[in-house]
Amino acid sequence: MLSKTDCIGPIIVPAGVTHTLHSLATAAGVDDFVALSVCIGVLAERLPRPGTDCRVRFTRQEVEAILPLPDAPDPAMSFRDALRQAAQSEAVTTAETDDAPVAVTILITRAGRNLYVESMTDASDVPSTQAWAHAFLQLLAGLTSEPDAPMLSHPLVGPEERELIRHGLNPHHDPEIRFRTMAEPFEEQVERTPDAVALQDEDGNTVTYRALNERANRMAHHLRGLGAGPGTRIGICLQRGIQQIVAIYAAVKTGATYVPLDADLPNQRIALILADSAPRLVLTDRVCREHLPDGAWEIHEVGTEQAWSDRPATDPVVEDGPGLVHILYTSGTTGRPKGVVSRTAGTLANIFWMQRQYPFHPGGTALFKASPGFDISIWEIFWPLYHGARLVICRPGGERDPRHLARLTRDHDVSLIFLVPTMMTAFLEELSQAPSEALKWVVCGGEPMSPRIPEAFTTALPGSNLVNAFGPTEAGPVTDNVIDPGTTGGSVPVGRPADNFRVTVLDANLDLVPIGAPGEAYISGQVGLADGYWRQSAQTSERFVADPYGPPGSRMYRTGDLCRYRADGALEHLGRIDRQVKIRGLRIxxxxxxxxxxxxxxxxxxxxxxxxxxxxxxxxxxxxxxxxxxxxxxxxxxxxxxxxxxxxxxxxxxxxxxxxxxxxxxxxxxxxxxxxxxxxAERERTVEPPADELEAALIDIYHRVLGRSPISVLDTFVQLGGHSLLTFRLLDECKTTLRAEPDMTQLLHGTLRDVAATIRGTRIPSPQD
The missing domain is CATH 3.30.300.30 (ANL, C-terminal domain)
Incomplete structure (x- = not known):
């Protein structure tokens, strides 16, 4: 689809390059136009996203061609051999007549000295006009100076741009981490604010910094007596609550690696994770115990503290470290989840960087609502408590309702919250009715941010700051972008790298792509990258590869994310190169x-x-x-x-x-x-009319929430386009209009008629009844 054009030029082609090009073309028996066509054809294959079609119109006065040609030379050939092949073939040198759009037009004057470039599409994964122009000049210079080298071996980035990308856009330095465990920064904060509230749940229960530290210390000393320590693993399967926080702090105080287990996972998946991670101990409660299989691990219920009530309340001393902090299991391509192994030093470096970007202060408030297996949870659990803030714990299940999260944010004066973009619309709708004065930062990540979100955010929360962040579980938060309140339309950049990371955008040959051109993002850094995947050496070596741009022995993580650097240095996320997707921020x-x-x-x-x-x-x-x-x-x-x-x-x-x-x-x-x-779906759908006033009212509610028409009483919520975030809006509408709350299971999986059946007999009479 054609859009407004973007032009650059004239750009001067050096006289020595045009002279050498003419000599090479003459020796091969072709004219300069064919020689330039070979160069542009190679560029068209190398510059865009691998595996996609990218058509270039090349014009020189009255002669025109659409490149690459069907019989284009192999980029692995030398330029000299490619010219000889072109002389022997009957290459088409006129424009094709089909209507398929071209990505860019490159025009060179008759003398071959002036270059003009014009982009013709607004596709996000098409290189910018500047990228085409600079890459063409760089490739042409390389082909003419070394015509016998493989055309693939010539870089598309010149020395000045290479220096800018490597050091100007990536001002990297390794942080010094003096802590051995994730608990030590918290222990220092306990000394500063022992009587401040550290934890509060939705029932109003509170725990001070001193009390949290002492409870975690007693449990940690007990766990050490059971053999926990550096080099061992502790599984943690508890409902979200105060006791879960105590258990996680106790685990890291021993120096052990903790393995979070979400009780909402299928039992077979929990069993698989336990078998793979082989923990020495598993901490659980009565509700979650039934999900845990017996095995080589010892299972301990932590509902009561009698077992360790007489243990010391002093901070345990861990001599080793910093070691491994946790193993987080994510979706894997092999059909089995894979455990990402992260080190304490890298996790702390990430948290300290975020504190510099958007700091917590004593008296601030954070919200803990992430699944313990989601990397956001570690920032929610540890970061606020390093700086004297209060951590409000969302009740189990409440994290799925963005309106509930908005109410918690407002009622408890939360100052910073993490959200995935798909939660933002309902979250902002709730807060727009009664804005939160304390909310200073909303950090979004895990999914691409829609360009509509910044505008809605500014309207709903004019006194708050919106941050678009990027970072896989294998590295944590890598880039961020504090969005200007006036931002509207266009893609939303994910910003610039953290101090301890470098993000390089590379082609299939691991060479730098020009600024403005798409490629695969690779993340590197001595402190911050995960060690790899637990007991999966083949997958680790596939994704964590040698870093040709770092110190000897350094590694970089291949993200699979399609990105590009903008001219202003901000990184744009354009999608995925592989099949991986994110649903509600979770990798699939x-x-x-x-x-x-x-x-x-x-x-x-x-x-x-x-x-x-x-x-x-x-x-x-x-x-x-x-x-x-x-x-x-x-x-x-x-x-x-x-x-x-x-x-x-x-x-x-x-x-x-x-x-x-x-x-x-x-x-x-x-x-x-x-x-x-x-x-x-259309064949199976029968529009059955409502049988009574209740079903008719439900049809009207479904129509308002989902925007679908016509609606049958035999339709299900999902068939009509409903998803988990909209269920809460539907529930609100039912409460307001029908004074009843449908059964959640029937709402998600049953027909509209099934939902109506759950409402009958449960409706609360209105004052007019």
Whole structure:
């Protein structure tokens, strides 16, 4: 789709380059236009995102060509050999007549001295005009100076730009970390503010800094008596609450590595994580105990403190360190979750950097609401308590309701909160009715930020600051961008690297791409990168590779994120190079979901794709062997998935099909799969009218919340486009309009008629009744 153009020029091509180019072309038996076409064709293949088509119009006076040509030379050839090949072929040197748009037009004057570049599309992963111009000059100079070297070996970035990218955009330095454990900065704060409130839950229970430290110390001394310490692991499976915070602080005070276990995970997945991490001890409570299998680990309930009440209240001394702080399990491409192993020094460096960016102060308030297996949880649990702030603990389940989080933020004067972008709309709607005066910082991450969010944020919270952050679990917070209140439209950059990281944007050959051109982001830093994946050396070596731009022996993490640097030095996130997606900020590898579904005995093949806004997973399953689609029971397959996958990884819909359609290059045709799903959904849908006033009122509520019409009483919330964030708006509408609250399970999975059945008999009479 064509948009307004962006032009640059004239740019002078050095006389020596044009002279050498003419000599090489003459020797090969081609004219200068063909020689330049070869150069631009190679550039068109190297500069854009790998695997995508990028068409370039090259014009020189009255002669024009669309590049790269179908018979373009192999970039691995030398420039001299490519020119000879061009002389022997009948290369087309006139513009093609199809209507497919070009990404850029490159115009060179007849004398070959003046260069003009004009961009023609607004696609985010197309290089900027400046990137095309500078890369073309750099490549042309390299081809003419070393015509016998492989064309792929010539860099697209010149020495000055290379220096700017490596040092100007990445002013990196390694921090000095003097602490051995994650608890030591907290212990210093206890000395400063012993009687200040450290923890408060929604029931009003509070714990001071001194009391929290003493409770954690007594438990830590008990755990050390059971063998916990550096080199051991402690599993923690507790409901969110004060006792969970005490247990995590106790674990790190021993010097052990903690392994968080979310009780909402399927039991089989918890068992897999325990078997893989092999903890010495597992701390739990009565509610979560039933989710834990027996094994080589010792399970201890921490509901009472009698077992360690007589232990010392003094801070344990850990001689070793800093060691490993935790193992966080994320979705993996192999069908098994992979544990990210992080060091205490790197985690502390991340927290100290954030404190410099948007500081907590004594009297400030933070909110703890993240799953313990999500990397945000470690910032919520430790960072505020290093600086005398109060940590308000969100009740279990409340983290899924953005309106509830907004009310907690307002009622408790929270000064900083982390949110994923998909939570922001409902969060801002709630606060816009009664803004929070204390809220200074809202840090967003985990998903791309919609350009609409900054404008809505400024309207709802004019006195607060919005931060767009970027960083995978393998590194923590890497970049941030404090968004200007006047920002509207366009992509929202993720900003500049933290002090202890470098972010380089590289091509498939691990060479730097020009500023303004897309490539894969690699993160490096001596302090901050995870060690790798627990007991998965092959995956570790695949993602953590040698850093050619750092000190000898240094590593960089291959993110799989498509990014580019803007001219002002800010990093833009453009999407993913691989299949990984984020749903509500949580990483999902469709390959892992496919692996689980194909393990069902009736499924022979499977394709899982993410579709819609917000994203949802659709699973297309093919029967095994000579079976037919009639042999596939979607409900049974979903039940199988629910036993192995966490909620955010379960498909919203399982669609049986005869075969997986493919494109001409053999890849799965996602567009055709979505078309199949849409047609099937429309065929299955029968618009059944309401049977009474209650069902009619529910149809009206569904229409207001979901914006869909017509609505059948046989439709489900998900079929109509509903998702978890909208359920809370629907619940609010039901409370206001019907004075009733539907059953949550029926609301998510049942038909509208099923929902109506749960409301009958539970409605509260209004004063007019």
């Amino acid at each position: 590898e469709p390959g892992e979901v496919e692996s689980v579904l194909t393990a069902h005995p009736a499924v022979g093949d499977c394709a899982v794709i993410a579709h819609g806004q917000p994203l949802r997973l659709l699973a297309f399953v093919v029967p095994v062997g000579q079976g037919s689609v009639a042999d596939l029971d979607p409900a049974a397959i979903l039940e199988h998935a629910a036993g192995l996958l966490p909620a955010q990884m379960r498909p919203d819909r399982v669609v049986p099909i005869d075969y997986l359609p493919a494109t001409v290059n053999g890849k799965i045709d996602q567009g055709e799969l979505i078309k199949i799903w849409q047609e099937l």
